[in-house]
Amino acid sequence: MHIAVTGTIGSGKSTVARLLSNALLAEYIDSDQICRQRLAPGEAGLIALQQRTGDRFIAPDGSLHRQLLRQVVFTEPQLRTVLEEILHPLVQEEITRRLAACAAVGSILVVEVPLLFELGWQKKFTCTVVVAGGWEQCLLRASRRDGVDRAEIARILAVQMPVEEKIALADFVVNTSGTYTATVVQTAWLVNYLASLATQATFDAALPMHGSHMEA
Numbered sequence: 001m002h003i004a005v006t007g008t009i010g011s012g013k014s015t016v017a018r019l020l021s022n023a024l025l026a027e028y029i030d031s032d033q034i035c036r037q038r039l040a041p042g043e044a045g046l047i048a049l050q051q052r053t054g055d056r057f058i059a060p061d062g063s064l065h066r067q068l069l070r071q072v073v074f075t076e077p078q079l080r081t082v083l084e085e086i087l088h089p090l091v092q093e094e095i096t097r098r099l100a101a102c103a104a105v106g107s108i109l110v111v112e113v114p115l116l117f118e119l120g121w122q123k124k125f126t127c128t129v130v131v132a133g134g135w136e137q138c139l140l141r142a143s144r145r146d147g148v149d150r151a152e153i154a155r156i157l158a159v160q161m162p163v164e165e166k167i168a169l170a171d172f173v174v175n176t177s178g179t180y181t182a183t184v185v186q187t188a189w190l191v192n193y194l195a196s197l198a199t200q201a202t203f204d205a206a207l208p209m210h211g212s213h214m215e216a
Contacts, residue, residue, distance in 0.1 A: 001026075001108045001194065002099055002124070006116040007131035008160050009153060010142030012176035016131045016187055017112040023191040026108035029098055031091050031115075038090045039064045048086045053079070070148075074155045088119060099124060117169050118161050129190070130170035132163050134177040 003020060007013035014030070021028035038045030041062050050058055059065045073080050095111060102109040113121060122128050133141070135157070142153040167173055174186045 002102065002126045003108070003110045003194070004116050004122060004125040004128045005110060005112050005131060006114060006128065006166060006170075007133070008138055008163050008166075009114070009156050010138030010140070010145070011131045011133040011163070012141065012183060013112055013114070013131040015180075016129065016174050016176070016183065017110050019184065019187045020129070020191060021108075021110040023188070024108050024110070024195065026110045027098070027102055028110045028112075029095070030112045031095065032112070034091045034094050035087050038087060039066075045086055045090055049083070052082050052086070071152075074152075074159055080159075092119075092121070095121075095124070114160075117166055122169065127171040127194075128169070129172045129174060130163070130166045131174050131176055132167060133175075137177055 003024075003026070005013050005017040005020065007016075017030070018028065020026065035045070037043065039049065040046060041064075046064055049064075057065045057069045069083075073083060095113075098109060098111075111125070113119075116122055116128065138157060139150045139153050142148075142156075143150050146153075172190055174183065174190065176183045
């Protein structure tokens with residue numbers, strides 16, 4: 001079973017993904033973490049970025065100037081396109097490798113993919129989970145977590161697929177607009193539901209029909 005978890009920035013998708021993976025004794029990977037790894041010194045992503053943009057985002061020690069990149073990537077569409085052209089194939093390659101490895105041994109894999117539907121990667125997974133929080137809550141969570149002002153988070157939210165569109169494409173939805181306890185309860189329900197599906201055939205039959213979803 002391969003489970004993709006997605007949502008907008010600040011929605012709490014990392015929390016839900018880790019709750020799922022822990023409860024299901026599943027492998028867990030984060031596509032954002034893969035991006036960070038591929039942008040480390042000597043890695044393919046950083047080498048390609050330097051080839052495309054020069055030393056603009058290279059710190060004196062040769063590492064990526066992450067703060068500067070983050071400040072401009074959502075205000076310069078051309079730069080965002082360059083970054084996506086570099087990183088998306090690298091992330092897809094790693095996810096595909098991990099999917100195959102888990103399938104080979106029959107283990108469960110939970111993958112956190114913020115741009116799951118934007119990239120059309122949902123068909124790689126057995127099911128998809130959208131983590132949905134309110135706009136203000138997402139702003140507050142992301143601002144506190146990343147130490148940036150709300151205006152910057154709002155700019156990021158503005159260029160992401162609206163959560164309503166993600167929900168329409170999802171198999172399951174976890175609503176994080178309430179308390180943490182409520183999120184845990186919903187995730188526990190989802191864990192029990194998924195764990196009760198013993199076979200692939202049963203799982204396929206139990207999934208919501210295309211264009212609909214189940215709320216945990």
